[in-house]
Amino acid sequence: MTTALAPHGDLALTDREHRLLAWIATVDHKRIGLMYIGAGLLFFVVGGIEALLLRLQLAQPQANVLDPQSYNQLFTMHGTTMVFFFGMPVLFGMMNYLVPLQIGARDMAFPRANAFSFWIFLFSGIFLYASFLAAGGAPAAGWFSYAPLSEKPFSLNAGQDFWTLSLLTAGIGSVAGAINLIVTILTLRAPGMTIGRLPLFSWMALITSFIVVFALPPLNAALIALAVDRLYGGNFFTPATGGSAVLWQHVFWAFGHPEVYILVIPAFGFISEVIQVFSRKPIFGYSFVAGATVLVGFLSMSVWAHHMFAVGLGAPLDTVFALTTMLIAIPTGVKVLNWTATLARGSIRFTVAMCFVLAFLAQFTFGGITGIMFATYPLDWQLTDSYFVVAHFHYVLIGGTVFAFFAAAYYWFPKMTGRLLSERLGYLHFWLAVAGFNLTFFVQHFLGFMGMPRRVYTYPDLPGWGALNSISTLGGFLFGVAVLVFLWNVLYSLRRGAIASDNPWNAWTLEWATSSPPPEHNFDLVPPVRSRRPLWDLAHPEEADYRSAEAGGERG
Amino acid sequence: MLAEETSKDTLCYGGLRQLVPGRPEAGVFEPVSPLARSITDLFVVVMTLGALVLAGVTGTVVFFGIRYRARPGDDEPAPIYGNRRLEIAWFVIPAVIVAGLLGLSIVTARAADPPTTGTPDLVIIGHQWWWEVVYPQNGAVSANEIHIPTGRPILVQLESIDVIHDFWVPQLGRKMDAIPGVANRFWIQADLPGVYLGACAEYCGTQHAWMRIRVVAQPPAEFEAWLQQEARPIAPPATALARQGQALFESKTCANCHAIDGRAQRPNVGPNLAQLARRETIGGGVIANTPENLARWLANPGSIKPGSLMPDLNLTQQEVAALVAFLDGRP
Numbered sequence: 001m002t003t004a005l006a007p008h009g010d011l012a013l014t015d016r017e018h019r020l021l022a023w024i025a026t027v028d029h030k031r032i033g034l035m036y037i038g039a040g041l042l043f044f045v046v047g048g049i050e051a052l053l054l055r056l057q058l059a060q061p062q063a064n065v066l067d068p069q070s071y072n073q074l075f076t077m078h079g080t081t082m083v084f085f086f087g088m089p090v091l092f093g094m095m096n097y098l099v100p101l102q103i104g105a106r107d108m109a110f111p112r113a114n115a116f117s118f119w120i121f122l123f124s125g126i127f128l129y130a131s132f133l134a135a136g137g138a139p140a141a142g143w144f145s146y147a148p149l150s151e152k153p154f155s156l157n158a159g160q161d162f163w164t165l166s167l168l169t170a171g172i173g174s175v176a177g178a179i180n181l182i183v184t185i186l187t188l189r190a191p192g193m194t195i196g197r198l199p200l201f202s203w204m205a206l207i208t209s210f211i212v213v214f215a216l217p218p219l220n221a222a223l224i225a226l227a228v229d230r231l232y233g234g235n236f237f238t239p240a241t242g243g244s245a246v247l248w249q250h251v252f253w254a255f256g257h258p259e260v261y262i263l264v265i266p267a268f269g270f271i272s273e274v275i276q277v278f279s280r281k282p283i284f285g286y287s288f289v290a291g292a293t294v295l296v297g298f299l300s301m302s303v304w305a306h307h308m309f310a311v312g313l314g315a316p317l318d319t320v321f322a323l324t325t326m327l328i329a330i331p332t333g334v335k336v337l338n339w340t341a342t343l344a345r346g347s348i349r350f351t352v353a354m355c356f357v358l359a360f361l362a363q364f365t366f367g368g369i370t371g372i373m374f375a376t377y378p379l380d381w382q383l384t385d386s387y388f389v390v391a392h393f394h395y396v397l398i399g400g401t402v403f404a405f406f407a408a409a410y411y412w413f414p415k416m417t418g419r420l421l422s423e424r425l426g427y428l429h430f431w432l433a434v435a436g437f438n439l440t441f442f443v444q445h446f447l448g449f450m451g452m453p454r455r456v457y458t459y460p461d462l463p464g465w466g467a468l469n470s471i472s473t474l475g476g477f478l479f480g481v482a483v484l485v486f487l488w489n490v491l492y493s494l495r496r497g498a499i500a501s502d503n504p505w506n507a508w509t510l511e512w513a514t515s516s517p518p519p520e521h522n523f524d525l526v527p528p529v530r531s532r533r534p535l536w537d538l539a540h541p542e543e544a545d546y547r548s549a550e551a552g553g554e555r556g
Numbered sequence: 557m558l559a560e561e562t563s564k565d566t567l568c569y570g571g572l573r574q575l576v577p578g579r580p581e582a583g584v585f586e587p588v589s590p591l592a593r594s595i596t597d598l599f600v601v602v603m604t605l606g607a608l609v610l611a612g613v614t615g616t617v618v619f620f621g622i623r624y625r626a627r628p629g630d631d632e633p634a635p636i637y638g639n640r641r642l643e644i645a646w647f648v649i650p651a652v653i654v655a656g657l658l659g660l661s662i663v664t665a666r667a668a669d670p671p672t673t674g675t676p677d678l679v680i681i682g683h684q685w686w687w688e689v690v691y692p693q694n695g696a697v698s699a700n701e702i703h704i705p706t707g708r709p710i711l712v713q714l715e716s717i718d719v720i721h722d723f724w725v726p727q728l729g730r731k732m733d734a735i736p737g738v739a740n741r742f743w744i745q746a747d748l749p750g751v752y753l754g755a756c757a758e759y760c761g762t763q764h765a766w767m768r769i770r771v772v773a774q775p776p777a778e779f780e781a782w783l784q785q786e787a788r789p790i791a792p793p794a795t796a797l798a799r800q801g802q803a804l805f806e807s808k809t810c811a812n813c814h815a816i817d818g819r820a821q822r823p824n825v826g827p828n829l830a831q832l833a834r835r836e837t838i839g840g841g842v843i844a845n846t847p848e849n850l851a852r853w854l855a856n857p858g859s860i861k862p863g864s865l866m867p868d869l870n871l872t873q874q875e876v877a878a879l880v881a882f883l884d885g886r887p
């Protein structure tokens with residue numbers, strides 16, 4: 001490898017330039033995956049700094065840290081960054097890295113399209129941030145940019161156009177990436193790796209990719225319509241000239257709700273893998289977990305108007321969307337029971353990764369229950385657009401997705417780098433994250449009950465509001481420290497971490513059958529796949545899964 | 557600077573508590589109407605159920621964590637691949653629970669949001685960043701402060717001039733979006749006299765934070781008296797200073813944006829100022845309505861509510877004093 005890249009010939013590049021080129025020009029799914037994760041984490045830090053600025057402003061009633069317009073720009077950028085430039089890329093990066101390894105493939109189906117997806121995401125993100133330099137500054141209409149506020153008469157700043165175009169191009173990259181994953185999973189599986197033996201993370205990647213393919217196009221259609229309105233004087237969403245303000249909401253949420261499943265289903269995949277290995281048991285109800293998630297994928301297209309209960313759609317529509325939302329809650333929620341049951345009669349190892357999984361179970365359940373409260377739509381008539389919503393979705397996105405990502409990071413870091421993350425720093429990271437996260441967002445439920453609307457740059461000094469907000473800010477900074485510890489752990493362990501063996505956790509899926517980190521071509525030899533846990537079968541031929549039909553084996 | 561001054565001003569909210577029964581800042585758990593109470597009751601049911609589920613799940617996780625923690629010398633535990641019957645059961649039980657919740661939702665929705673037939677008692681129109689309040693009964697027009705009679709449901713028609721806003725007073729009933737091009741109707745009610753605070757809940761731009769709502773619920777007779785008064789034009793100027801203010805109101809273009817006849821709905825670029833003196837706050841709740849604050853507002857609205865659509869008209873101190881004398885009406 002290195003010799004092939006050694007500087008010679010007309011290129012006459014230095015070693016350093018070669019190394020850079022090896023990344024920039026790569027079509028290797030592992031390098032692309034790592035670049036996705038690295039860039040996503042950078043955006044996470046930027047979005048996190050924005051969040052802390054917001055929290056500083058809210059720490060006291062009528063504080064003067066940020067003027068209203070800056071506050072509005074920062075929450076818009078924070079939300080947009082976290083959803084489109086941290087959440088999706090980091091999850092796409094993990095899928096990119098892991099799926100080909102888990103299914104025993106050499107690379108993704110379309111390696112060049114894969115590189116295209118990454119670069120278009122990165123440039124979309126940079127483009128979005130360039131809006132800070134544009135006339136009128138960054139966008140300020142919120143991450144769902146409701147029309148007509150996002151229309152020209154009310155948002156004159158060029159930043160709003162940056163927002164529209166940046167999401168449009170990012171969306172094209174996501175759809176390309178999703179198609180790539182679907183084709184990879186459907187066509188490049190190793191011999192013996194039937195769909196019924198797909199590791200659960202790869203199952204979740206498959207379902208997520210299908211949702212991306214169906215959900216992103218409505219967003220892109222809406223974005224184009226908005227761009228036409230703003231740049232060429234169209235009238236899609238401007239009531240004053242015959243458009244409809246509510247239309248934007250329908251189309252946006254037709255994307256927006258599936259989007260939250262795009263952000264959480266890969267997390268289900270992380271949890272499913274890690275919990276098996278550290279309770280030393282196969283998942284309880286494999287087909288149930290996979291099947292229920294397929295159901296979630298379908299249903300996710302039918303729940304969008306539960307974001308619109310306050311629009312006044314009328315009783316019949318409210319009821320129908322409450323029904324579909326209740327329906328989707330079932331397959332989403334009961335997976336928690338499968339994970340819990342997987343723990344039973346296991347031999348549980350409290351590694352840092354496992355600690356994050358266990359915290360996920362409690363926090364995600366909590367976020368799910370507050371979600372059910374919104375589906376009970378008369379409650380939504382009180383809670384929507386209040387701080388209760390902010391608390392709810394951060395419970396799902398941080399308590400759920402981000403915690404699951406941390407678990408995944410500790411679990412797969414040795415495979416990706418050949419070194420283990422420090423467990424000592426890991427426990428510190430874990431406890432700071434649990435304390436900081438819950439402190440920040442638990443109290444916000446009460447602010448919602450008390451009548452504090454979301455997206456306000458300040459608030460009157462009503463009894464209790466200042467105190468609860470101060471606690472929330474304190475927690476936010478604690479969580480910030482947790483993230484710093486994590487990043488330090490990554491940088492430190494990259495150089496000094498303990499050397500990892502090929503399979504440091506005694507795991508069972510194919511990615512652990514190759515070296516850590518894997519060679520460019522992934523596998524010298526793919527082990528035989530005769531059940532869902534090929535490496536278990538290799539290690540325990542007498543009790544091999546392939547002897548049992550129940551375990552997805554070859555029926556004895 | 558600004559922060560210091562304004563936070564002192566909002567002490568008026570605290571002061572109010574001594575004047576009125578009930579707590580004006582109370583939220584969804586202190587409803588004062590059957591509409592809001594039906595929602596609160598549902599809160600109690602759903603949150604109790606939720607707490608049970610949460611306790612069940614976390615309790616089991618903790619129990620398994622302790623009971624099945626790895627011990628030195630453990631063998632690999634025997635695999636358990638699943639249990640069809642159990643899995644079906646835990647699909648069906650939540651299904652029954654949510655079916656129940658859906659039923660309760662439908663029943664509660666009827667109680668909290670009854671059919672909106674009849675003529676509206678109130679027309680409320682959202683503006684960036686204040687509320688226009690119209691009483692069709694006698695044509696009175698107010699802003700941000702909404703008086704209602706106690707003890708009967710009030711039918712509200714909600715509209716918007718510009719972007720989407722949302723009317724939310726937790727103690728009185730559901731929230732509802734104010735959407736341009738759409739006239740939404742819903743009911744609010746207060747059984748106890750008092751002041752109930754609310755706010756615009758749909759993000760509507762720069763000053764979304766200061767688009768607050770004060771509902772003042774009064775016994776019907778008191779309300780009727782208020783309503784008659786509210787429809788009157790601004791008091792004729794009583795002093796020379798106030799007369800000067802009246803002239804300035806025309807010459808400084810205030811009249812292009814503000815009406816000073818209590819029944820005039822145009823111009824409505826800014827709030828109707830006929831009965832301004834009787835309102836507790838100005839600028840959508842950002843400061844208390846005192847002559848000093850009014851002067852500060854007129855001198856430079858943007859320093860108190862940055863981004864507000866009321867321009868700074870570069871008034872001299874003397875002009876400000878004259879306008880305050882005219883608008884405040886208190887000699």
Ligand code: HEM
Nearest residue numbers: 051054055075076079082087142143397454455456476479
């Ligand atoms: C320490 C971590 C975090 C803190 C302290 C934090 C804090 C905040 C704050 C203060 C707001 C604005 C609330 C408002 O004014 O309405 C907000 C909004 C939001 N946050 Fe976070 N956040 C954090 C992490 C995250 C993460 C990890 C995600 C997603 C993966 C996320 C997604 C969002 C979204 C989507 C919004 C809504 C933006 C909008 O209203 O347009 N946040 N967050």
Ligand SMILES: [Cu+2]
Nearest residue numbers: 721756760767
């Ligand atoms: Cu508003």
